[in-house]
Amino acid sequence: MSIPRKFYKRDTEIVARELLGKRLVRKIGRGVMSGVIIETEAYKHRDDPASHAFKSMTRRNRVMFGEVGMAYVYFTYGMHYCFNVVARSAGVEAGAVLIRAVRPEKGINMMQKNRGMKNIDNLADGPAKLTQAMRIAESHYGADLTDSHGIYIADGPKPRKISASARIGIRQATDRLWNFKSV
DNA sequence: GTGCAGATCCCCT
DNA sequence: GGGGATCTGCACG
Numbered sequence: 166m167s168i169p170r171k172f173y174k175r176d177t178e179i180v181a182r183e184l185l186g187k188r189l190v191r192k193i194g195r196g197v198m199s200g201v202i203i204e205t206e207a208y209k210h211r212d213d214p215a216s217h218a219f220k221s222m223t224r225r226n227r228v229m230f231g232e233v234g235m236a237y238v239y240f241t242y243g244m245h246y247c248f249n250v251v252a253r254s255a256g257v258e259a260g261a262v263l264i265r266a267v268r269p270e271k272g273i274n275m276m277q278k279n280r281g282m283k284n285i286d287n288l289a290d291g292p293a294k295l296t297q298a299m300r301i302a303e304s305h306y307g308a309d310l311t312d313s314h315g316i317y318i319a320d321g322p323k324p325r326k327i328s329a330s331a332r333i334g335i336r337q338a339t340d341r342l343w344n345f346k347s348v
Numbered sequence: 349g350t351g352c353a354g355a356t357c358c359c360c361t
Numbered sequence: 362g363g364g365g366a367t368c369t370g371c372a373c374g
Contacts, residue, residue: 206366208366215366216366217366220360223359223360224359224360225358225359225360239358239359239366240357240358240359241357241358241359241365241366241367242355242356242357242358242364242365242367242368243355243356243357243358243365243367244355244356244357244367244368245367245368247366247367249366263366265366291367291368292366292367293366293367293368294367294368297368332366333366333367334365334366334367335365335366336365
């Protein structure tokens with residue numbers, strides 16, 4: 166069962182923390198892949214120079230301004246996709262949570278095939294690795310993650326402990342500890 | 349283990 | 362025209 170939309174209608178930072186331990190589920194035909202989310206990052210709006218939504222709405226970032234619980238998928242570095250969930254509290258214009266890593270559970274064989282690797286430790290421990298492992302791409306831009314269809318987020322094991330640190334790979338706003346990992 | 353180069357292209361101003 | 366919410370392989374020692 167997918168998590169209801171109201172879960173995502175809260176402060177982006179809170180949702181980023183609470184997505185830790187949830188399951189990302191991907192169905193392709195009869196196949197199912199899933200993994201437990203173990204690392205996330207919050208990206209906000211005008212108060213966050215590192216966010217794609219920092220400036221005005223554009224073709225790329227427009228879904229960050231739309232309904233919460235939708236997928237924001239973007240293409241970067243000429244070859245990688247990254248996967249986010251739109252989340253923000255009422256009255257805030259834009260926000261999303263980047264899913265940076267999952268611990269594979271189901272469909273590990275499929276992920277290995279999609280990644281062209283056998284090492285389980287490297288399968289989905291990075292934002293572009295998990296999209297490659299689960300075959301997430303531009304066709305998922307704007308997908309409703311509260312729908313239990315091809316891609317969605319479901320409940321999972323609560324993390325014991327959460328650590329917060331600076332977000333990875335950004336130049337701006339490095340003082341904000343909006344990267345969250347379950348420990 | 350760390351560090352760097354190269355791949356590769358869409359998006360914006 | 363420039364830069365990017367990245368990954369991999371190779372070099373090092």
